[in-house]
Amino acid sequence: MRRQWISRGLLLAGLLATAALAGAAEPYPSRPVKVIANMAAGGGTDTIARIFSEQISRQLGQPVVVENRAGAAGQIGTELAAVAPADGYTFLFASSSLLSLPYLRPTRYELLKDFEPVGQVGIGGFVLVVNPKLPFKTLAEFMTAVKANPGKYTFGSPGIGSAGHLGLYLLKAKSGVEMVHVPFKSSTEVAQALISGQIDCAVDIVPIQKSYIDAQSVRALATTGPARDPSLPQLPTFNESKLVPGGYELTFWYGMFAPRATPPAVLKRAQEAFATVLQDPAVQERVKGFSVVPSQFTAADFRRSIAAETEQWRKIIKDNNITLDN
16 A cells, blocks of 8 residues: 555656746746837837737747836836736836936836836937027037027927937036026927027927927938937037037937846747847838837847937936936
8 A cells, every 4th residue: 555655656746847848948938928018109119019029929920919017207117017926027118218217216117127128119319409580500509609608598408318408418418518407298298398488498309399390390401310310311420520529419218128037948039029020111111100220239248238318318317416306
């Protein structure tokens, strides 16, 4: 009888071990995947997240569902993704706006500490626009006037800590220009203030300002990307003009991230799926519609770029004592 119980025990242990191995070898993914978009539905982050999620779903063979968790300039969704199980079933889709937040107010995340990059969608630039009643027709005329009159001119932004706000302080650090910041609640308000003459200039994303530029409601002087913007090919970049010592680039990006402890094999599978989608010409054309140039970065390149950019904004915020209470 005792031998019989031992035999049964060994058989049960064997079955359990086999089941455990089968579970461990379960192919990834075996169920739907969630992508947290940290901005509201309808915006650039949300729309591009849905473009990629649809195509990644085809690569992975499972539904990839976008869940919008907006609020606090992307902080809410980012923090939720940071504490999600690191099992490959929750990802974050975000823009470069999340880099500066930890230096503006307390957050429960640090991007490169709490996440691993899956991939960068691409990079877009901004455009410098001015009130059309001002006499400036070129970037050179604008820079000459602003340098000659510290504190005379005003620039608007969609809010304290926004790229338009920090970007002008970056220009100050590189060229010495001094202007007065006037914060608004949105890019639309910035454009309206420019048109009415309430402010003199702004640096904003091209898709927002394009219709105002085309209607000649505002005057565009230059773009801030590494190359001319495809939707505004007549405009030079700051770097072409060679007016800022060391050059001046202000860019934004969209990207996808996994919680830091995601298993390497799972992370690699997600990175490969993302890279395949990014090479699709149809996806690239849709991305270009947001004034974004599809990325050539690997995940490792993306990580290095984030590290450098994070340090740049940390220094700008510290040197200018910028807080969300400013």
